[in-house]
Amino acid sequence: MEISGSDREELCRLAKQKCKISWNKEETNAEVTDMVENAIAALTHKLGIRDEDAMEEFKAPGMARTLFENYCMYDWSNMLSEFESNYRKEILTERHRYEVKYAKETENVQ
Template identity: 40%
Template sequence: MNLLQDLKDKLNITWNEEETERRLKRILEDAETTLDFKLGAKIDYTKGMERNLLLNYCMYAYNNCTNEFDENYLNEIMQLRQKYEVLNYERKV
């Protein structure tokens, strides 16, 4: 899957413009770093709830309202954080 194209689809961006693509790539990179921190693990964002959360964070970033993201997605953040805490624990045992 191509996360950049998935993001463009989510944002209904149908045009190809270098400046827009550069901005979206930067948003995706920042979103991955931010969500890795929030979730406490290095995550594969190409599928499932992880992909959905990443695309939603990017939507907030694109619209300059990331300050509202945590409150609106706290449940999803906590579910995924717990998932990765369990996976990390299982790897250590």
């Protein structure tokens, strides 16, 4: 999935805010960018979000953004192995929401 520069900047800002990263160093920024790109790929898959919807879903207030921010926080804290078990209920709820949303869109097209 291609991420535009402005989307990447906004998602990196959200991740840095959640992780309480207030400094601006090139090495840290590169780590945050990698973390954000990995979070997008992982959560798009886990939540069943279509690639074309992912950026808006992760930037808008709501559960997808909350999961994105928390995924980044767990990754930054080297606790990523704990994320899925701690957020299983929220992941499944969001996945179901997207399944219903996309099923309705498919029904409306036919």
